[in-house]
Amino acid sequence: MNENYKPFKQEPKIIYERDSFKIVVGQACTNEDEKFCIGLRANAFPNKAYVIFMPQLSLNFLKSLLGEEGSDNEELIKAIKEMIES
Secondary structure, eight states: OOTTOOSBSSOOEEEEEETTEEEEEEOBSSOTTOSOEEEEEETTSOTTOOEEOOHHHHHHHHHHHTTOTTBOHHHHHHHHHHHHHO
């Protein structure tokens, strides 16, 4: 993977970080229609590489992270609000 490749337009916001992985939200470069998407990054992944979640899973997935250890609840609530309003 090219180290200069960026899957997100801007640096994504971390909504969950624990042990060897983190979950982020941001606007993906690959799909201009999506306001934002969710990405998963593990330590074994190349630098700046993320698995992107399907949009249909996003809202329920974000809700399930609320209150979990390692969650940034403030950023989660912002992301959920943004999804509901769009």
